[in-house]
Amino acid sequence: MNVTSSTVEAITVIEASGSIDSKTAPEFERTAIAAIQGQKEVIIDLTNVEFLSSAGLRVLLMIYRQVKTQSGKVVLVGTSEEIQDIMANTGFLSFFITVDTLDEGIKTLKAS
């Protein structure tokens, strides 16, 4: 797993790749939590994430809860069909806006 954060058009973008499980989730969490401090608009780019375990899903929800306390929004980008299916089955998907590309994600947040 690799995780980076950047700012695109004043929106915080967290990009991860590889497999997010209980081994790698702490690093994903550390990077993401640091990046979202004070942010209201956050994009998590999962285009290159192959697998999200329970622990990984929990990091996503933790980010959502922190951003939500500031009345912000979290958009997931490029979530694979399999991961979306797991997220739907376990109830995590309903917390997020999901779009296919980073551009769409930025448009979605700018429009809201």
Added chain:
Amino acid sequence: MTDNRIDYYPTHEHEGIKFRRGHTLPFGATMVANGVNFSIYSSASTSCTLVLFERGEAEPFAEIPFPDEFRIGNVYSMIVFELNYERLEYGYRMDGPYNPAAGLRFNKSLILSDPYAKVIGGRDTWLNKPNWDNVYQYRSRLAFEDFDWEHDHPLETPIEDLVIYEMHVRGFTKHESSGVKNPGTFSAIRSKVAYLKELGINCVELLPIYEFDEWENSRESPTTGEVLVNYWGYSTVNFFAPKAGYAATGKFGMQVDEVKTLIKELHKSGIEVMLDVVFNHTAEGDHRGPTISFRGIDNKTYYMLTPEGYYFNFSGTGNTLNCNNPVVRNMVLDCLRYWASEYHIDGFRFDLAAILGRAQDGRPLSNPPLLESLAFDPILAKCKLIAEAWDAGGLYQVGSFPAYGRWAEWNGKYRDSVRKFLKSDPGEVGGMIQRVMGSPDLYSLRGPTASINFITCHDGFSLYDMFAYNEKHNEANGENNNDGANDNNSWNCGWEGETSDPAINFLRHKQVKNALAILLVSQGVPMVLMGDEVGRTQKGNNNTYCQDNDLNWFDWTQQETNADLYNFARGMINFRRVHPVLRSPTHFQYWDYVGSGYPDISFHGTKAWNCDRSASSRSFAFLLCGDHAKQGIVKDDMVYVAMNMYWGGLHFELPALPPEKKWYLFANTDMPSPVDIYENGQESLLANQSDFLVGSRSVVILIGK
């Protein structure tokens, strides 16, 4: 993380694994800061070893014997540091004497599941062939207990307002006609919530969802060659863990979140969730059975044993859980509290609940402490508690189950009376009058809400088969048709099995509608079996416990092919829900205590105000006065129900209404669909207000408004 507690640091080390003394309570494996707290009870073992696996690995990565000083009383506990919560699987080895005559069956070569494990791995995908050589088959795992329930809360619907739908998690959506993603899973049920809502159901009762092994006693069907499995799941491996094989995400170990998401979704639609729980026995069978957990951890605590050390068998399945041992009693209580608080479960139906009232030597107790504890438990205070008030040891307590003002019962006498009445047996009118009133003969002090009314359940014929078969046809089960009940009170309407005779098929459908009509106008709490609303057939098999196929799966095309039945069932269920007069929480008083000019209930026959209760009578009618609905708190219409199970039509003189009201027809099962039932509010005004010809074997429902 704050680390200002002393117990954030290990004190011991074993083969590189760091640990320290643990907390004795709660039992099970609990995530704590820096580690996992393990705690397990065993009264007769001499020592205990914690065995740790990386998920799915054949060999453990560590085995840590509990140091003597970690045992307090009969409880071993330790905190192990730096474990990977998600990848961890754990078990125990218990050392002690092997002396069956003394009730001791320790064997330290076996690795045992934790009775308090919240997740069990090993049977993660339904019917995925297990590795039988695995040293540890049913692996204890940890659960994240941080589910985001948002605003959800158990619904606390008054029990008299429930319409219960008994369903099998897998069977509901497994059929290809269901058209859902992940068929046969918890998740898939969410795609059918709209169906349940339209049908009018406000409570689903799930057949066992505790982890069981579908491979238990698996074999080949002699008639079809298909593999026969433990499909119903009445054979618990672990009481705290949901069945992974029922979850689309079971292979990822995420079943806990999936079940909770389903419950949250059902609650959003106003549908309660009740669990069918099986505390009478476990999957370990008798002395020939496998040692999975309880037997190896503390055999004589968990099981009722004969003086010779064999297993009492009041459950008909080999062993009987020792429910009134105080330790086991606490486990049952812990388990139900856990499901009520952690999963927001609204109620429980206890399989063979009479066993829960037996003493440790098998005697029925007059004041069973377990039943009393459950009734007065602060966490379970708003949960529905429903007993199957009999057991396989011959204890039959319908009407006499120790209720403590709380417990309701599956009313087996309701089932039998209605079935006999429907097949035109003589001498049933008197009994039926009791049944439609909520069985005051059985529940005089407890009220009609003690009576869970049902005509069919998973055990026995489906409703359609009740009118298509005189005899059971269980050959596919491979037990020479010796299994299953013989006293079905069924009637095939003149031909055994399927037929193309339109008259017989019309009569069968009429009988299904008669049954649904009677069930849904009876006081008490109705329970409908999954699929009965669309004429589901088990092809005459009345014991489909092992059939993972079309005999059990809900065929969604029947919603079209038997649209008349679906339409009638939906109409009747919703009729009950819009008429509070059908849902009294207390028994009728037979007098006019609100000054409406009518008693709360009155009985009639072919002559108004004259009910023929003689043995030869096969018909009667009753009138409910809407002004008495919910003891006069709300206003409802007058509801008149005529039931004629005689094989000829009978003229029923209608009781006179107050001058401002008229009789309207709501349902007449003698008519073809769609004029057999009307939408609520669209009932048909009767031309003849004083007399109604009720057809042979028919039910007619009128409302006066």
